[in-house]
Amino acid sequence: MAAGDTTKGLYPSTSPDIPPYKLTTIYLPSHFPEGTSTPIATLLPPSLSSTLFSTGRLPAFATPYPDDPSYEVLDTPTKGFGMFATRSIEAGELILNEHPVLIVPEIPLPHDSPAWDDMGLSLPEKQRTEMLTMANCRPVEECPSSVEGIVRTNALILDLIPRTKKAKRQPGDNETVPVQRFGGVFLKINRCNHSCGPNAAHKWDISNLSSKLYALRKIQPGEEITIFYTDVTQSRDIRRAELEKNHRFLCTCPHCSPSSSVAPELRHWLSTHPSYLKWSTDLCRADDTVTTSHRLALDLINQENAQFLQHIFLEELALCYAILGDEDEFRFWANEFIRKCGIEDPGRASELELWIENPKRYKKWAWRQKQRDLQRKRAPSPVYGFSLF
Numbered sequence: 218m219a220a221g222d223t224t225k226g227l228y229p230s231t232s233p234d235i236p237p238y239k240l241t242t243i244y245l246p247s248h249f250p251e252g253t254s255t256p257i258a259t260l261l262p263p264s265l266s267s268t269l270f271s272t273g274r275l276p277a278f279a280t281p282y283p284d285d286p287s288y289e290v291l292d293t294p295t296k297g298f299g300m301f302a303t304r305s306i307e308a309g310e311l312i313l314n315e316h317p318v319l320i321v322p323e324i325p326l327p328h329d330s331p332a333w334d335d336m337g338l339s340l341p342e343k344q345r346t347e348m349l350t351m352a353n354c355r356p357v358e359e360c361p362s363s364v365e366g367i368v369r370t371n372a373l374i375l376d377l378i379p380r381t382k383k384a385k386r387q388p389g390d391n392e393t394v395p396v397q398r399f400g401g402v403f404l405k406i407n408r409c410n411h412s413c414g415p416n417a418a419h420k421w422d423i424s425n426l427s428s429k430l431y432a433l434r435k436i437q438p439g440e441e442i443t444i445f446y447t448d449v450t451q452s453r454d455i456r457r458a459e460l461e462k463n464h465r466f467l468c469t470c471p472h473c474s475p476s477s478s479v480a481p482e483l484r485h486w487l488s489t490h491p492s493y494l495k496w497s498t499d500l501c502r503a504d505d506t507v508t509t510s511h512r513l514a515l516d517l518i519n520q521e522n523a524q525f526l527q528h529i530f531l532e533e534l535a536l537c538y539a540i541l542g543d544e545d546e547f548r549f550w551a552n553e554f555i556r557k558c559g560i561e562d563p564g565r566a567s568e569l570e571l572w573i574e575n576p577k578r579y580k581k582w583a584w585r586q587k588q589r590d591l592q593r594k595r596a597p598s599p600v601y602g603f604s605l606f
């Protein structure tokens with residue numbers, strides 16, 4: 218069965234600059250002959266809707282839920298439902314690859330728009346019933362439709378406009394579509410509660426219309442799987458205020474306790490650490506300036522369970538050792554990056570895989586030594602002693 222599509226009406230947004238949104242529900246076919254298709258109800262500008270859902274752009278099949286999941290959704294004493302590990306999960310491991318049930322624009326529709334309820338109704342009963350059990354932190358006076366409340370509580374930001382196409386207008390396209398962000402509601406990933414020291418993260422993959430939830434560090438059986446809803450490198454007061462304003466809860470995670478002492482040290486280090494970019498082109502800096510400081514950063518990150526910050530340090534450590542021409546260390550850090558950050562940054566992970574096979578293919582391989590050799594060749598011969606005349 219090919220991916221199906223049902224189109225309902227057009228719904229005006231609250232902004233006069235934005236054309237009305239179109240409600241389209243797509244169905245991704247199951248891999249299995251007897252399987253049911255996976256619905257995604259979308260509310261998008263018509264031009265984006267037709268680009269995204271044109272023939273050949275949608276994934277051929279829906280990604281199924283795992284047969285033997287490493288997670289379960291359980292009730293918690295104070296945070297509603299949460300997601301918990303059913304077994305040990307390794308750093309970088311995929312926990313779940315999930316399609317959203319709803320895709321909505323960030324620029325709002327009026328609270329009384331029929332679009333919210335129509336979206337909910339356009340889902341098959343199974344998905345609609347599960348979606349309606351999701352958390353809703355908005356009072357009915359603010360969001361009369363529970364679908365809107367659920368969207369405002371749960372939607373995760375999705376990048377729907379492929380990077381190269383951003384800001385490009387199609388010839389003949391009369392719609393004024395400002396750069397917009399979109400959100401997705403996921404039946405399982407959205408059961409993850411927030412922590413300021415999260416052990417998991419999610420990565421949107423537009424080509425598969427799905428988000429991958431993966432472990433940032435090893436997760437023990439029974440441990441809660443948490444993600445972050447706000448920039449957790451900000452101070453405790455700022456992030457707590459943001460969580461209260463946008464998500465309507467007071468964070469009580471262990472990282473928010475006033476006695477949590479490592480956070481200020483890590484924050485100070487992040488604002489003062491030596492720059493890899495400057496080091497990579499400057500022979501005057503010591504060879505080990507960045508490697509020493511990045512290793513210290515990773516120690517602090519691990520102490521503080523701040524693995525959401527590890528990506529850049531792992532990548533730059535691999536690149537530093539490439540520039541230093543140290544094969545063993547390069548391979549070690551490149552493999553660490555691939556293992557822990559391969560889901561977050563698959564493009565960089567495949568480049569590193571190629572360079573591991575033959576490190577000399579990296580264009581700056583052993584750059585520092587090569588530059589020093591060149592400088593030595595170019596330098597005038599040293600003058601030993603003084604000539605009298």
Ligand SMILES: C[S@@+](CC[C@H](N)C(=O)[O-])C[C@H]1O[C@@H](n2cnc3c(N)ncnc32)[C@H](O)[C@@H]1O
Pocket residue numbers: 295296297298299351352354370371407408409410411412464465466467468469470
């Ligand atoms: C995306 S939902 C997470 C799943 C939700 N607990 C449920 O029952 O479906 C977000 C809501 O969960 C609750 N929540 C998430 N993280 C929390 C935390 N660290 N402390 C207290 N409540 C939290 C808040 O009510 C928040 O509005």
